[in-house]
Amino acid sequence: MSKLTTAWYQGAYWVWLLSPLTLLFWMLSSLRRWAYRRGIFASSKPDAFIIVVGNISVGGNGKTPVVIALTKWFQQQKLRVGVLSRGYGGSATTFPHSVSRTDAASVVGDEPKLIAQRTGAPVVIDPKRTRGATSLKNLHKCDVIICDDGLQHYALQRDIELVVMDDRGVGNGKLLPMGPLREGKWRLNTIDAIIHNVQTEGEQAALERVSVPQYAMKLQGYQCVRVTDQHTVSIDAFRQQHDGFTAIAGIGAPARFFNYLAQLKLSAAKTISFNDHHKFEKADLPQGVVLMTEKDAVKVEALGHEQCWYLPIEASLPEEFYQQIEKTLPQSILNLRSQNGI
Incomplete structure (x- = not known):
């Protein structure tokens, strides 16, 4: 899927080979929307x-x-x-x-x-x-x-x-x-x-x-949290204590997470990308200090070692x-x- 995704965002011409499938997708999705508008397919909502x-x-x-x-x-x-x-x-x-x-x-x-x-x-x-x-x-x-x-x-x-x-x-x-x-x-x-x-x-x-x-x-992230016990440290403290960590991300756009770490001046010695919703195993977690997304952290609660940390993010x-x-x-x-x- 990564090669196809790259082609979407870099304007590769070979995606035109997929045009028959796109035409089929357009026809089916258009027909489906029409069916809902006409009431052929039922739609409803609770009183909320x-x-x-x-x-x-x-x-x-x-x-x-x-x-x-x-x-x-x-x-x-x-x-x-x-x-x-x-x-x-x-x-x-x-x-x-x-x-x-x-x-x-x-x-x-x-x-x-x-x-x-x-x-x-x-x-x-x-x-x-x-x-x-x-x-x-x-x-x-x-x-x-x-x-x-x-x-x-x-x-x-x-x-x-x-x-x-x-x-x-x-x-x-x-x-x-x-x-x-x-x-x-x-x-x-x-x-x-x-x-x-x-x-x-x-x-x-x-x-x-x-x-x-x-x-x-x-x-925006304000602190780093240890996966095993939820112990928190400031980003400044993490930066001073853990230079040269490994950053991992199993989200839709891992580069976004890695770029944000760079903006915070958190210098990762290595970055590892996984597919979105990746199911982690112990072998996926490197030794040493690891910093990951909160979305990844909820999946490694039972797997993470004492040097696994995550960065909670707040939307402003x-x-x-x-x-x-x-x-x-x-x-x-x-x-x-x-x-x-x-």
Whole structure:
């Protein structure tokens, strides 16, 4: 897959050999959207405010930090908020499944496990999004449900659609498998907002010919945490104590993590990339000091040695973004917030 991914973002001409498959993909996806619009395929939602955080391209763009930030914001508003995920990479077979503290990432998926740990909010995994959302409403009494990914899961109706994009943009602008897009660029004009995952100061965070609001998001790390006992040290202290460590990342864009470490002046002697949602084994973890993403850390809790560390990341979004979310809330949700003292 890496060779194909490289071709998408470097403009390789040989991807045109895949055009018959792209045409088939376009026909099937267009027919599917038409069927949902016409009511041939059923769609529904529970009595809750539904936010979908997704993207139009394959690969990690930074959705999970946005989901965590939104979840914490709704918790601050004293609203009952839950998170819905497919549970990709997990081995669970019974759905809907509510993520518990004792669930291993190998069972529920790395992202649901991470979100549950970071927020304390109820997290349900279910490949059938409508069923999972209903569980969050009925079992966990959630007033707000944030769907991690699922922009193309039209069976679940939604109130807000947010798309997260990184500096790779839309690549060559072509649909799968000629390019990285699940839906055409036209889709960006039908959503509620675009969130740009920017890495450097002054980086432009806007797409031309897009009519919806666009916001820049910064991902920031403040400390390093030891996997085995959750002991924390400042980034400055880690830098002074552990020069020449190994950095590993099993996420959609490992280079983004490695580049961020460089921005923090954390000098890795070696970097190791794994596929997104990689299932770690002990042999994957080098000896000596290892620094990884938090998404990887939830998968190596039982495997990591005493020199395994991770860097938690927080998404920083502008106040204007949350103001837009607040303006979209229905009166019923505002009334609940008022009843809870906000």
